[in-house]
Amino acid sequence: MDWAKAKNILIVVFLTLNIFLLAYGSMHRPQNVNSNEGVVSVLEILQKRGITISEDYELPKYNKRTPMLIMENYVINRKDVLSFLFGKNEDFDLIKAIDKSLEDDKIKSYADGSKHIEFTGVGSFVYVDEDATIKIEEFNIEKDSLQDKQIIKGFRKLFLNMNIDVSSFILDRVKTNDDGSYTFVFVENYKNYLVFDNRAKITVFNSGIKAIDFSISKIDGFSKSSSPIMPAHLVLLKNFYTLANSEQNDAGIIICSIDIGFKGFDDKIDENTPNTESTVQSPSWRVISKDGREMYFKAYDGEEIK
Amino acid sequence: MFFNKSHFKSLILAVLVISSFVQIGILWYNQNHSFPFNFLKVFSRVIEDRTEVMEKARKEIYKPYRLTVSNGNASHWLIEENSELKYELFKEVNEYLKDIFNTSGGIALDSNLWSELIIKKGILVEFKTQIKTDLLKWFLNNQKGAKVEFDSIYKILMVPDEDINNNNTIYLLTSKGLYKYVIPFGKDRLSRKDYSNIISSLELNRYLPVYKMFKEANPNNVISYPIPSDALCMISSSSYIRLPTIEYNVETETVDIEKAAAAVLGNEKESYDRYIEKNALVFKNINNIYRLYNDGLLEYKYVPGAESGQKGSISDAFINAYFFINRIKDAFIDAENGIYISKIKDDNPDYYEFVFDYMAGDYPVYINFDEKGNDNKPLKNAITIKANSKRIIECTWYIINIQKSRILRNYNIRFQDLLNGLVRRYGKEAMESYNIRNTTIAYVIDNGRNKSFSPVWIVENPEGEYYYVSLDEK
Numbered sequence: 001m002d003w004a005k006a007k008n009i010l011i012v013v014f015l016t017l018n019i020f021l022l023a024y025g026s027m028h029r030p031q032n033v034n035s036n037e038g039v040v041s042v043l044e045i046l047q048k049r050g051i052t053i054s055e056d057y058e059l060p061k062y063n064k065r066t067p068m069l070i071m072e073n074y075v076i077n078r079k080d081v082l083s084f085l086f087g088k089n090e091d092f093d094l095i096k097a098i099d100k101s102l103e104d105d106k107i108k109s110y111a112d113g114s115k116h117i118e119f120t121g122v123g124s125f126v127y128v129d130e131d132a133t134i135k136i137e138e139f140n141i142e143k144d145s146l147q148d149k150q151i152i153k154g155f156r157k158l159f160l161n162m163n164i165d166v167s168s169f170i171l172d173r174v175k176t177n178d179d180g181s182y183t184f185v186f187v188e189n190y191k192n193y194l195v196f197d198n199r200a201k202i203t204v205f206n207s208g209i210k211a212i213d214f215s216i217s218k219i220d221g222f223s224k225s226s227s228p229i230m231p232a233h234l235v236l237l238k239n240f241y242t243l244a245n246s247e248q249n250d251a252g253i254i255i256c257s258i259d260i261g262f263k264g265f266d267d268k269i270d271e272n273t274p275n276t277e278s279t280v281q282s283p284s285w286r287v288i289s290k291d292g293r294e295m296y297f298k299a300y301d302g303e304e305i306k
Numbered sequence: 307m308f309f310n311k312s313h314f315k316s317l318i319l320a321v322l323v324i325s326s327f328v329q330i331g332i333l334w335y336n337q338n339h340s341f342p343f344n345f346l347k348v349f350s351r352v353i354e355d356r357t358e359v360m361e362k363a364r365k366e367i368y369k370p371y372r373l374t375v376s377n378g379n380a381s382h383w384l385i386e387e388n389s390e391l392k393y394e395l396f397k398e399v400n401e402y403l404k405d406i407f408n409t410s411g412g413i414a415l416d417s418n419l420w421s422e423l424i425i426k427k428g429i430l431v432e433f434k435t436q437i438k439t440d441l442l443k444w445f446l447n448n449q450k451g452a453k454v455e456f457d458s459i460y461k462i463l464m465v466p467d468e469d470i471n472n473n474n475t476i477y478l479l480t481s482k483g484l485y486k487y488v489i490p491f492g493k494d495r496l497s498r499k500d501y502s503n504i505i506s507s508l509e510l511n512r513y514l515p516v517y518k519m520f521k522e523a524n525p526n527n528v529i530s531y532p533i534p535s536d537a538l539c540m541i542s543s544s545s546y547i548r549l550p551t552i553e554y555n556v557e558t559e560t561v562d563i564e565k566a567a568a569a570v571l572g573n574e575k576e577s578y579d580r581y582i583e584k585n586a587l588v589f590k591n592i593n594n595i596y597r598l599y600n601d602g603l604l605e606y607k608y609v610p611g612a613e614s615g616q617k618g619s620i621s622d623a624f625i626n627a628y629f630f631i632n633r634i635k636d637a638f639i640d641a642e643n644g645i646y647i648s649k650i651k652d653d654n655p656d657y658y659e660f661v662f663d664y665m666a667g668d669y670p671v672y673i674n675f676d677e678k679g680n681d682n683k684p685l686k687n688a689i690t691i692k693a694n695s696k697r698i699i700e701c702t703w704y705i706i707n708i709q710k711s712r713i714l715r716n717y718n719i720r721f722q723d724l725l726n727g728l729v730r731r732y733g734k735e736a737m738e739s740y741n742i743r744n745t746t747i748a749y750v751i752d753n754g755r756n757k758s759f760s761p762v763w764i765v766e767n768p769e770g771e772y773y774y775v776s777l778d779e780k
Binding site for chain 2: 004007008010011014015017018021022024025068223225227264265276277278279280281282298300301303304305306
């Protein structure tokens with residue numbers, strides 16, 4: 001075989017192939033929607049409509065193919081919750097409290113004095129205590145000197161007393177309320193994604209617990225397949241561009257936080273949640289505006305979760 | 307330095323090969339991890355083109371519920387599903403139907419004449435329910451036709467020999483009564499002689515069961531039950547036909563959630579969250595919820611509900627319904643499982659309701675569950691879809707795969723025996739007062755523990771309720 005001649009032919013063939021691939025690739029190269037220029041253009045358009053990003057905040061550039069999150073029910077032990085939150089009450093009798101039914105999961109609500117609790121699901125409850133009788137030492141500091149680490153320590157201690165593992169929750173934000181109380185909002189962080197439905201809102205007054213709004217599901221992991229997502233700036237363009245013309249936007253909207261995570265649709269359209277064994281949620285963007293509004297958008301298609 | 311030309315060429319070649327692989331890899335990644343060249347889609351079995359799906363709808367759904375041929379001498383043959391003749395004759399009838407829609411001008415007749423007409427030599431095409439003319443025009447791809455006097459057609463009778471000139475005669479049993487049309491035999495169509503030859507060949511075929519119409523079987527009104535005059539019956543003492551039993555299985559029982567999502571949601575699957583319940587998979591987004599039960603029931607709801615002003619034409623609504631049916635049927639049901647339109651409701655201002663049922667060969671499959679789904683509602687049809695020109699509003703579908711047994715058994719279909727069976731089961735009084743609209747051999751799938759279902763004989767009233775009796779095996 002004339003190897004020299006064969007090489008010449010192969011060189012010609014591969015050269016032709018390379019030229020073809022180069023031409024084909026440049027014709028079909030996807031628009032780099034996440035390039036700096038692209039992002040800047042979108043933000044300029046939004047700015048003209050009164051939508052701005054807070055000066056001290058940088059828009060996330062996250063644009064990876066993202067899987068869905070698989071979760072299953074986390075069953076809170078209601079006895080532990082009741083014992084801790086009501087145990088110090090004089091007349092509290094745990095047996096009486098659950099005596100209404102043979103099975104624990106039938107307990108929906110319980111009240112005693114200034115305290116009231118309602119179990120809204122197998123892994124969620126809402127607790128209110130007007131007198132804020134349960135004190136958590138780590139919450140006993142004036143706002144200006146509140147340290148994140150201290151708050152988280154107090155939070156974990158609180159839930160450890162109820163035998164609920166919140167070790168992967170992080171402090172999301174702190175709100176100051178008009179009556180001088182603070183609301184700490186914690187959200188679970190799973191592998192750098194926020195799981196928005198796994199959250200705790202704790203309202204504290206003079207280091208006493210005034211309210212707890214808690215919800216948790218157990219995370220199994222990610223789905224095997226991933227899909228492309230809509231980057232943050234395009235989600236803003238899709239949803240806020242038209243909003244800018246509405247009456248709600250007389251003063252403009254300032255976006256102060258956008259985070260990627262997971263959130264489910266509102267379950268109020270389906271009453272069948274007790275039968276749900278596991279859930280697979282698609283990724284979502286959370287947008288928080290300076291006026292405190294929280295909005296969620298599905299990341300695969302940019303649709304708002306209302 | 308000694309310049310080795312050969313080595314240089316090898317180096318160039320190596321660089322070019324590596325570069326080719328790199329470029330293909332980049333294209334592969336950018337094209338969603340599939341082969342970069344689209345020409346391979348020509349070999350794909352997936353029907354993506356909208357026009358193709360609409361053609362498929364016409365072919366799959368627009369079929370006669372029953373097609374019989376008569377020699378005008380008290381012999382009628384039920385033309386079977388797998389017979390080429392059935393489609394040849396149906397195609398002919400449709401050509402005349404197109405002529406009728408293009409020209410109109412029929413003569414209205416007294417509906418009572420129908421019982422005299424159906425015993426004539428001719429071809430009788432029956433639908434299970436009145437089919438709206440607008441939908442028929444869409445099926446015939448003839449939407450621009452003239453307006454006709456009626457708004458739906460139930461049965462079509464073609465009588466080739468009636469007219470003395472070279473014309474065919476078509477009778478339509480419609481929502482507004484009976485109409486007659488006289489239309490010349492078309493150039494590319496079957497001639498009068500062709501029809502006679504077809505009938506002769508049926509007469510010569512000894513293996514085909516031969517029926518009478520009830521009118522012919524009961525000329526002196528000895529049988530007093532209100533059986534329709536065009537009910538097919540056998541009256542001789544050895545009236546047996548060979549029929550299979552049927553079984554069914556539920557494909558969705560062990561389906562993988564991703565496969566189910568792709569089948570049910572199509573290209574929109576990423577916009578849905580999934581919920582795994584004890585007995586169902588749920589797909590939900592802000593406006594839509596699908597629930598796919600392990601026992602094969604699929605429920606869909608468009609949460610905002612039907613919006614007014616979106617009803618649109620029946621053909622647009624039907625297209626929406628069929629696109630949905632086609633996607634799911636392709637994923638879960640074998641191609642040979644037929645479905646037919648068993649009812650169309652047009653009494654809601656915001657949507658149409660289409661009801662489909664399964665066919666096992668030539669005979670319909672009736673579904674009869676007292677309780678299904680979370681609401682434990684009765685389930686009496688295979689598919690019920692509410693749709694308008696914009697979307698599907700609601701759907702309930704019992705997704706099953708029906709198989710016919712290979713072994714055929716002989717079943718007695720002697721008319722008198724069938725009637726006696728019904729009387730024994732339901733009582734004479736009940737039979738005498740039952741308003742019978744349709745009689746047929748069929749299969750009934752119900753709550754019973756049977757895995758295998760034998761054929762039955764059904765008499766059905768206009769409301770879709772029925773009495774039935776099992777056929778006796780020889």
